[in-house]
Amino acid sequence: MQNGGQLERARRRSSIGPLLTLSDAIARGHGRVDDGALQAARDAGASDAEIGEVVGHLALNVLTNYFNILAKVDNDWPVVTPRSAV
Template sequence: MSRINLVDPVSATGASAELLGEIRSAFGVAPNMFRAVANSPAALASMWGSFGALGKGRLGAKLGEQIAVAVADRNDCHYCLAAHTALGRKAGATAEEMTAAQHGKSADPKTAAALTFAQKLVEARGQVSDVDVRTLRDAGFDDEDVVEIIAHVALNLFTNYINVALAVPVDFPGVKLVREAA
């Protein structure tokens, strides 16, 4: 049970109603996470705007979703792990690629570098080294990409914290966290 009211898109008003309408158009429904965040129109606008902006970024949807599951697993966020695994599959990732991403792994060296960096960023709370950034560059990422990877991590920290702190009910097919599967 959620620790916060899940705003009903049908009875929502103002900016939250407008944004929930956009979200329903994109997903076919208003997922519970967005319904929880809709309690604050400003927070919902921030979250939805960030998803939209990063969705148009250079990294692509598949890598964005792989980063999301790597971050979700580190933060024990069942909701985001389930949602981003489903979205990653829609973006063209295989089930095996999404499972590997939970572990911060990929058969593609460039993707592996991004996932390793994302996990390090979370674990070290941003305190990465020159070597960590240079490793991304050596894998083929430029400054724009590095900043975009960090933006994906930051957005996913926001969504993880919302879902974990507020116990938002998962409304996507469940996926086991790496630590649970071990």
């Protein structure tokens, strides 16, 4: 359960875009991002805990993908074509 401060910060956040941009940079850079990308997320109001959560979700997705590739698990999701870059 979120505390009141977390909920209020989430309500005030204008966009999740900076965290998505950071997530993309982390994934594309295999964990290496420049200080500017990290600072942009912090300047947009992302806490260290939120940034850590992004890293955790990325790591879990990579682990899951590697396991599924190794185990030759059929993809049961429909093919999706990206609209455009964030």
